[in-house]
Amino acid sequence: MVQKLDTLIETPSQTAGPYVHIGCMPTYAGNAGAYDLEIGESPIADGAQGEVIEITGEVIDGTGWALRDAMMESWQPDAAGKFPGQAGADPKVSGYCRFAADSETGKFTLRTVKPGAVQARSGAMQAPHISVWVVARGINIGLQTRIYFEDEDNSTDPLLNRIEQQNRVQTLIAKKTAEGKYTFNIVLQGDNETVFLDI
Amino acid sequence: MSDRIQDRGPLIPRNRAAHPPAYDIDYKTSVPRSPRWSLLSLESGPSEETGPTFGHEILGEWDNNLIMNWTRGKAPAVGERILVHGRVLDENARPVPHTLVEIWQANAGGRYRHKKDTYFAPLDPNFGGCGRTITDENGYYEFLTIRPGAYPWPNRGNDWRPMHIHFSIFGHAFGQRLISQMYFEGDPLIYRCPIAATIKDRGQLDTLVAPLDMAKARPMDFLAYKFDIVLRGRRQTMFENKLEGM
Ligand SMILES: [Fe+3]
Numbered sequence: 001m002v003q004k005l006d007t008l009i010e011t012p013s014q015t016a017g018p019y020v021h022i023g024c025m026p027t028y029a030g031n032a033g034a035y036d037l038e039i040g041e042s043p044i045a046d047g048a049q050g051e052v053i054e055i056t057g058e059v060i061d062g063t064g065w066a067l068r069d070a071m072m073e074s075w076q077p078d079a080a081g082k083f084p085g086q087a088g089a090d091p092k093v094s095g096y097c098r099f100a101a102d103s104e105t106g107k108f109t110l111r112t113v114k115p116g117a118v119q120a121r122s123g124a125m126q127a128p129h130i131s132v133w134v135v136a137r138g139i140n141i142g143l144q145t146r147i148y149f150e151d152e153d154n155s156t157d158p159l160l161n162r163i164e165q166q167n168r169v170q171t172l173i174a175k176k177t178a179e180g181k182y183t184f185n186i187v188l189q190g191d192n193e194t195v196f197l198d199i
Numbered sequence: 200m201s202d203r204i205q206d207r208g209p210l211i212p213r214n215r216a217a218h219p220p221a222y223d224i225d226y227k228t229s230v231p232r233s234p235r236w237s238l239l240s241l242e243s244g245p246s247e248e249t250g251p252t253f254g255h256e257i258l259g260e261w262d263n264n265l266i267m268n269w270t271r272g273k274a275p276a277v278g279e280r281i282l283v284h285g286r287v288l289d290e291n292a293r294p295v296p297h298t299l300v301e302i303w304q305a306n307a308g309g310r311y312r313h314k315k316d317t318y319f320a321p322l323d324p325n326f327g328g329c330g331r332t333i334t335d336e337n338g339y340y341e342f343l344t345i346r347p348g349a350y351p352w353p354n355r356g357n358d359w360r361p362m363h364i365h366f367s368i369f370g371h372a373f374g375q376r377l378i379s380q381m382y383f384e385g386d387p388l389i390y391r392c393p394i395a396a397t398i399k400d401r402g403q404l405d406t407l408v409a410p411l412d413m414a415k416a417r418p419m420d421f422l423a424y425k426f427d428i429v430l431r432g433r434r435q436t437m438f439e440n441k442l443e444g445m
Contacts, residue, residue, distance in 0.1 A: 023303030
C-alpha cells in the first residue's frame with residue numbers, strides 16, 4: 001500500500017436532458033416568471049464598446065438533423081480582450097450568454113460584441129474567439145468548442161495551430177455573411193465534425 | 200477575477216474516465232449526438248480559467264424553495280417534503296464558495312413543467328420545478344423541495360428514469376462548468392437506467408446517489424438528503440512562477 005492522495009475525483013457528468021431549459025432558461029421552457037431575473041440573457045448591455053455582431057447557426061447531429069433542444073453558453077472577453085472582473089474591463093460586457101436552438105427551426109442566434117485578442121499563458125497571442133459549451137439530451141458531458149472569425153488573422157493562434165488536420169480548422173471559424181453577421185454551425189458528428197476541446 | 204489562491208494556476212486536466220463516454224449504444228440519443236473524433240487537449244488559459252460570477256442580487260426570496268417558489272409563497276407543492284443539501288468542493292478538496300447552483304426536476308408524479316413534456320401524469324399547479332442558490336463561504340448550499348417522481352421515457356421498450364434532480368454548477372472558471380444529476384439512496388431504478396449506466400465506473404455512479412441524512416431532517420416537517428459535488432481543481436505549486444495570463 002501507499003499513502004492516500006488527499007484529492008477528490010470530479011463529480012461525473014450526466015446529460016442535461018430535454019428539459020434543461022426549465023432550470024436554465026425558464027422563459028424558453030414556457031415558464032416565464034419562474035425567476036424575477038434570468039441569467040445570461042445577453043453578454044452585452046447597451047453602450048458596450050466594439051462591433052456588435054450576430055452569429056447564427058444550428059447544432060447538427062450525425063444524420064444531418066438540426067437539434068431542436070440544444071442549449072449553449074458562451075464566454076468571452078470585451079472588445080479589448082479583457083474579461084469581466086479584470087482591471088479596465090468594459091463594464092457593459094458581462095461576457096456570458098445562454099442561448100438555445102429554436103424549438104421549431106433549430107436555429108440559434110448569439111448577439112454580442114466581437115471579442116479582442118487575449119494572451120495565452122505561454123505569451124503567445126490568441127486570435128479573437130468566443131468559448132462555447134453545448135449541452136442537450138444525448139450529450140453525456142458538455143461539449144466545449146470555440147468560435148473564431150474568418151475576417152481576423154488566425155494564422156498564429158496556438159489552438160488552431162495544434163490541429164493536425166488543418167482541413168478541420170474551418171470547423172471553428174465563423175463565416176461572414178454581411179457586415180456584423182456571421183454563421184457558425186456546430187456539427188456533433190460526421191462530415192465536417194466540429195473540433196471539440198478538452199481544456 | 201478572484202484573488203483567491205485556489206483561483207490561480209491552470210485547471211487540472213479533466214480525468215475523462217470519471218465521466219461517461221460520449222457514445223453509449225444503450226442511451227440511444229447519444230448515438231447520433233456523440234463526436235467520433237478525439238477531443239483536442241490543451242492546457243487551460245484565460246478563456247477557461249475565468250468565468251461568469253453571480254451575486255445575491257440575482258436571487259429572489261423563494262429561489263431555493265421549490266415547494267413555494269412557483270406561487271411565491273401562496274400555496275405549497277404536492278409531494279414528500281425534502282431538504283437537499285451539501286457542499287461544492289474542488290478536486291483539491293477545497294470548498295467552492297459563492298458559486299451558483301441551479302436545479303430542475305419533475306413534480307411528485309414524474310411530470311415536468313415544460314412545453315415539450317407530454318407525459319400524462321398531471322401538472323401540479325403549485326410546482327414550477329426549478330430552483331437556484333449561491334454557495335456560502337464554505338461552499339455549502341441547500342434547497343427545500345419535494346421528492347420528484349420516476350417517469351417513463353422513450354428509449355428501449357420500457358425504460359424509466361429513477362427519481363432524480365438535475366444540477367447545474369458554475370464554479371469560478373468556465374472550464375469547471377458541469378451539469379449532472381442527483382439520485383436517491385435505495386431507488387431500485389438507478390441500476391436499471393441507461394442514462395445512469397452511461398457512467399461505467401460503479402464508484403463514480405455511486406457518488407451521484409445521495410444518502411438519507413436523518414441528522415438534517417426536521418421532525419414532523421421534512422426528510423433530508425446530502426449531495427456533495429466536486430468540480431475540477433487548479434494546479435498549485437510553490438514553483439508556479441508565472442502569473443495569471445502571463
Ligand atoms: Fe430528468
